[in-house]
Amino acid sequence: MNLTIADVRLTPVLVADPPLLNTQGVHQPYTPRLIVEVETADGITGVGETYGDTKYLELARPLAARLTGRRITDTNGLPAVADAVAVDASRVSGRVDVGGLRGVQTADKLRLSVVSAFEVACLDALGKALGLPVHALLGGKVRDAVEYSAYLFYRWAAHPDGVACEQDDWGAAVDPAGVVEQARRFTERYGFTSFKLKGGVFPPDEEIAAVRALAEAFPGHPLRLDPNGAWSVPTALRVADELADVLEYLEDPVLGTPAMAEVAARTGVPLATNMCVTTFDEIKEAFTAGAVQVVLSDHHYWGGLRATRRLAAVCHAFGVGVSMHSNTHLGISLAAMTHVASTVPGLHHACDTHYPWQSEDVLTERPAFDGGKVTVPDLPGLGVELDRDRLRSLHRRWLDDDGALRDRDDAAAMRVADPGWAAPSVPRW
Structure with missing residues (x-):
């Protein structure tokens, strides 16, 4: 060989x-x-x-x-x-x-x-x-299926007029009713039982209302809110207080480890991150300051699947929870995420995934969600085929x-609809 x-x-x-x-x-x-x-x-x-x-x-x-x-x-x-x-x-x-x-x-x-x-x-x-x-090369799976969370977004029904692109049937979601309807469709299509809302888009009171609407529509289901560091410490504390009874965790409500530590010290809502802890060098400050209670791993960030397992071991040693962050990925990455997640014993939170939003892939067969879970493949390798x-x-x-789309730029995309748009400074609220 x-x-x-x-x-x-x-x-x-x-x-x-x-x-x-x-x-x-x-x-x-x-x-x-x-x-x-x-x-x-x-x-x-x-x-x-x-x-x-x-x-x-x-x-x-x-x-x-x-x-x-x-x-x-x-x-x-x-x-x-x-x-x-x-x-x-x-x-x-x-x-x-x-x-x-x-x-x-x-x-x-x-x-x-x-x-x-x-x-x-x-x-x-x-x-x-x-x-x-x-998963066998990583020491063997400890679960046969990996649970994922529905990744909810505020979104428009379509890209701005004049932009030639693929269309989908999801429709707009720009208010609490739209977010709840999106969650219902995720549940009907994929069986998800937990929900994460990408926040930082509208003023905090509007996003509080959306999470409350989700809690009413899906009582007892785990809920998360992620504004990507868009809030000040006082705003984060107010949101945490108003949603303390329904949030599984609040993800990166503020920017940076010191601000996260300040929020964590003054609320009982667990804080998760994929922004202030993305390398091993950043762990010491965050963990000793008590800034985060859940690290959202991402094998793209950390250098691969084996590094993800090392991260999980460090989190376990410090009593910090671990789950999985998602980017706009295809089925190869979903398969890799599923393999490594299946080998982590202390994975107590459903993993994030953008994959249901991606209508295109490079695989002969798309990985499937059943009851919000992906079955861990036992075929050789990742178990996928190009x-x-x-x-x-x-x-x-x-x-x-022509080069305009070869580098992701969310602010540039927004300027197609709003020529005066500039990425806001942080904290935004």
Whole structure:
């Protein structure tokens, strides 16, 4: 068995994205993703997926060139290979990562997000070579299905007039009634039993009303609210007080660990984050200050599936809960999320996923939700197969783009509808 990497293929794609609103603006009609394929000398191919913005692609290309001749088992060496690749400082210096709303960008965060796709592809190829599912390579699953939460968004019925894009049948949701109707459709279509609302879009009182409407429509179901750091400490405390009886947790109500710690010290509502704890270096300050009670892991952020398991172990040692953050991902990432989530014993909260919002994919068969859960695949590797015709089609869309959509920019998308829009300063309220 020859496990040497003979070829690495990178395919950037543009996939349809609905007009979902957040505090920075609105999703563009198409979003970039990067599909990574690692092929061994024996012809076994593994796949991975990550962000497809230009800054990630510019790092992925030289990294891919350095992997030929290495073994797919050498996943521990991937970060060192990535560290040897220079990152254009102008791409990351002090900017906030809009695509993931994960706080300030750094070169290390960028590298980890790229490494994650290569690690997943190597694990997929190794699993196929050995006839084992990825979860077995991670130590084995402790659950047969992974629960996910309905990810609710304020949204428009369609992208602004004049924008050519894919349409869907979800309709608008810009008030409490629209949010509740969206939740009902999620439940009918996918069986979700917990709900997360992306906040920071409307004044807090309107979002409090939406959560209250959800609590009335779905009594006893776990509810979360995530304004992406758009509130001040006083506003966060007021919202926490008014929703204390219905929230499972409040996610990133304020920006930064000190502000999160101040809110956490003055409310009994657990605080979750995918913004102030996104690297191991950020753990000490947040955990010793009691700033967060739930860390929302993301294998794209942390550098892969094995790093996600290390994060879960650290959280367990500190008595901090763990769940999973989601970005605008396709089925490869959903499969990877499901495999690693199945191996984490203390996963007591349903994971986030954008996947039901994505009408397009590069797989021959979409992963399915049953009762809000995804069954953990036992097929070799990730248990997914690329649809090469679809991959070529979505890559062709990327090639045909003039560059306007190759980098996610929610504020630019909002300016199509409102030319005067500027991403608001934080705190917004």
